[in-house]
Amino acid sequence: MSETTARKFTLLPMLGHTKGKRSAVTCALKCDNACSGDVCNTSSNSYFRDIASATMSRRAALGFGAAGALAVVLGSAITSAEPAVAGGPGLAPAAKEGFAKAKLKFTPIAPVDAAVDAVTVPEGFTWQPVIRWGDPIFNGAPDFDLNNQTAAAQEKQFGYNCDYTDILEIPNTKGRRAVLFANHEYTNDGIMFPPSMPAADVRAVGQAAHGLSVVELERKNKNKPWTYVKGAPLNRRLLNNTVYELTGPAAGSELVKTVKDRDGRFIKGTLGNCAGGTTPWGTILSGEENFNGYFRSPGTSAYDKRYGLTDKATARQWEIDDERFDTRKPGYENEANRFGYIVEVDPFDPTSTPKKHSSLGRFKHEGANVIIAESGHVVAYSGDDERFDYLYKFVSKDKYIEGNRQHNMTLLSAGNLYVARFTGNSADFKASEVPADGAFDGTGEWLALVENGVSAVPEMTVEQVLVYTRVAADKVGPTKMDRAEDVEPSLHTGKVYVACTNNSNRGVGSNEAANEVNPRNENRDGHIVEITETGDQTSTAFTWNLLMVCGDPATDKFTYFSGFPVDKVSPISCPDNLAFDSVGNLWISTDGAPAGIGKADGLFKVTLEGAERGKVEQFLAVPKEGETCGPIIHDDERTVFVAVQHPGEEGSFEKQSSFFPDYVKEGATPARGEARAPRPSVIQVFRTDA
Secondary structure (H helix, E strand, O other): OOHHHHHHOOOOOOOOOOOOOOOHHHHHHHOOOHHHOOOOOOOOOOOOOOOOOOOOOOOOOEOOHHHHHHOOOOHHHOOOOOOOOOOOEOOOHHHHHHOOOOOOOOOOOOOOEOOOOOOEOOOOEEEEEEEEOOOEOOOOOOOOOOOOOOHHHHOOEOOOOEEEEEEEEOOOOOOOEEEEEEEEOOOOHHHHOOOOOOHHHHHHHHHHOOEEEEEEEEOOOOOOOOEEOOOOOOOEEEOOOOEEEEEOOOOOOHHHOEOOEOOOOEEEOOOOEEEEEEOOOOOEEEEEOOHHHHOEOOOOOHHHHHOOOOOOOOOOOHHHOOHHHEOOOOOOOOHHHHOOOEEEEOOOOOOOOOEEEHHHOOOOEOOOEEEEOOOOEEEEEEEEOOEEEOEEEEEEEEEOOOOOHHHHOOHHHOEEEEEEEEEEOOOOOOOOOOOOOOOOEEEEEEEEEEEOOEEOOOOOOHHHHHHOHHHHHHOOOOOOEEOEEEEEEOOOOOOEEEEEOOEOOOOOOOOOOOEOOEOOOOEOOOEEEEEEEOOOOOOOEEEEEEEEEOEOOOOOOOOEOOOOOHHHOOOEOOEEEEEEOOOOOEEEEEOOOOOOOOEOOEEEEEOOOHHHOOOEEEEEEOOOOOEEEEEEEEHHHOEEEEEEEOOOOOOOOOOOOOOOOOOOOOOOOOOOOOOOOOOOEEEEEEEOOO
16 A cells, blocks of 8 residues: 555545444544454354343442542542442442432433534533644644644644543642643544645654643633643653553563563553543553554464454554564564553653553553452453453552552552453343343353463463463453443442443354343444442452443334333443443443434433433534543533544545534634644533523
8 A cells, every 4th residue: 555545545444334424534544444354353262151040139339448549639530429338238328319419400412413513512501622633732832733734843732533531630729720631542644634745744743643641721710611721830742752661560571572672661652542541549541442553563473363463554654664663574573562551641740651551451452440449459440442352350469558649559560350251141032132031131250361460371371461361361261242442430339331332243144143241233333231249349250231222212123221211312322431420420422423323423421320220311412523532520510521533534634524623603614725624622511501
């Protein structure tokens, strides 16, 4: 593929094969056309076992005494303010009283047509950007100039395609100062750069637009919107030349050494960052997801195939300028093994070295989210965002110590790693039908991959398990899931929610067919799994049920919302990122969306308990061809934040498909000769009425 062809993305294997609003361009750039290739997981493990037993009891999660430490001084990052009572079953008081008493009142919006180039919010609310691609964040950084972009400028500006976000208040600032974290998942050269721009410059600016950003915010008071502060002391860009420390058993292993890092301990850059999480000690976690598309590799080994690494020119062709992105070259055979981890960043120390944690395993991490078990151990959940891949859990070796931040920042470096196996309890399960007992549910177990510092996988060392985690998991027989993306534990109840975005290949050809935890063949709309650990979060047993099977009840033959009337929910498809408000309601952002709905992606609130459990209400919709990412729910301030990713993805530089967020006038086109492009942004939505 020539450089010109690569830039214009004329080779789009998914063209004509996507449905709804999903763009073939997004498939090419975000995940290297994963759905057009063979399924990576061809293992024959027993992925699911239906059993014909009596209805199994559903135990409520125990409370989490140590979880009270989660309400750290950086409190705006933790929305679930009241943990459950230690040693007692059931919901925390805030959850019992609050699900029907939401602080953020709104009238749900109607679904918005996918062709609308606008942010749609409820009546009484408005929106504005917090920060946009290209906004200068350092003193001396130039203002964004679409026609005169340079790598040096982009390194000092906010990156492209922000995904995970969080806002942490800076202590002792009376709520007037905060720090924003955002990661930058991927770029779209075809709409970012003028055709006359030299290809080498395109590659250099594209690299600089990846990575992570930390930016200080300010506001006059809690009733005013945030603005970012150029030149603030905490502002930081983490780029492809930023050095990350590899921690855990894989650090120093022969599997991660290269000619430029003969010790195997320090890695340049982070790639394909998707969702993330915020720790109780105030650091940020970010998941390296679709890293495979950045490397040209032999593609012949079982390991390469299991991770989707191939011998073809990459879309961005960084391998032309930096040979480490070509693992066929001597000395760089292990470079791809240095990506696919959970990254930890301290947003309050711009001189700190970020970390990549091998103990949480290497796969296409959507993100990682942490909760403190009653025992004091830290537990992190993570999904592998690939069709027919798995759900994982990490349990720290050491315990959380309240107030000892330095110690707590080591907790993700050592511990046990598990992968999930689900079992259904319905003897009469049929695809796309609610079981006779009225619910999709059952039991499960966490299968050990690494335990007490020792490999639990036959014929694999600990280092091999943590570098080739997918291969190790295949050997122990976990359940193949429909793209387990964001995984969020509720700090109110301890229950864990898994967003399974979709899997259109389920039940197609020789691929695994539907089962009770993935109940629909050709699953284009996704579903949400709810897990209750049996005991505290360190348990190796759990019960589970499905909160919802997504879709549009008006057109889909089969949807399910925990028994809530399907004609009274907002249609929802392709759940991706999850968040909670202060009283325990679940919020869902969508990606790819409404495959069967044909509507814009959006943000949705879901009631989790009581008579309205399963009720879905749409809060906002994002612009044409955009995706909703990184939701932050500050309902006590009547404010919601989302990252709007890849708006106008299908346009070209000469004919842009969106002008978000810099509309001349809502729905208007720019003046003749005015060069503009869509700019992925973090936006805030806030109430304007009394």
